Amino acid sequence: MSKxxxxxxxxxxxxxxxxxxxxxxDLGKVLKKQGPLDGKTANLIQLAAxxxxxxxxxxxxxxxxxxxxxxxxxxxYHAIVLLTSTLGFPTVxxxxxxxxxxxxxx
Numbered sequence: 619m620s621k622x623x624x625x626x627x628x629x630x631x632x633x634x635x636x637x638x639x640x641x642x643x644d645l646g647k648v649l650k651k652q653g654p655l656d657g658k659t660a661n662l663i664q665l666a667a668x669x670x671x672x673x674x675x676x677x678x679x680x681x682x683x684x685x686x687x688x689x690x691x692x693x694x695y696h697a698i699v700l701l702t703s704t705l706g707f708p709t710v711x712x713x714x715x716x717x718x719x720x721x722x723x724x
Contacts, residue, residue, distance in 0.1 A: 623682060625675060657687035662697045669701055669713040677716040691721045 632639040650660050661684035668676035684694055694717055702710045 625678075627675075658684060658689045658693075661687050662689060662693070665694070665697055666701060669698065669709060670705060672709065672712070674712075674716045677713055678720055681717045681720040685720070685724060691724065694721065 628639075650657065655663070661680050665677065665680035665684055668680050681694055684697075685691070689697075695714070698710060698713050698717060701713070
């Protein structure tokens with residue numbers, strides 16, 4: 619992800635706690651290389667987890683990453699609405715709004 623897409627808060631944390639953020643970023647890279655899932659699939663799974671924990675910032679991040687890894691807006695939408703029977707309509711509705719923040723800029 620390019621620096622201009624990163625939230626200001628994240629950039630501040632990275633500046634303030636560089637070793638910690640670098641370690642978290644490195645862990646993410648290692649974990650993605652450990653198995654057979656492609657980047658798009660991995661990001662859609664992480665998107666679902668972000669939605670489950672009601673993390674707007676993480677939803678924004680994983681929508682961007684999924685798109686960067688080849689997911690279409692329709693695939694992102696489908697991944698989100700699939701969660702309705704598990705997480706409920708209010709959670710999915712919020713997630714659609716958060717994803718829309720990013721998808722409208724595409």
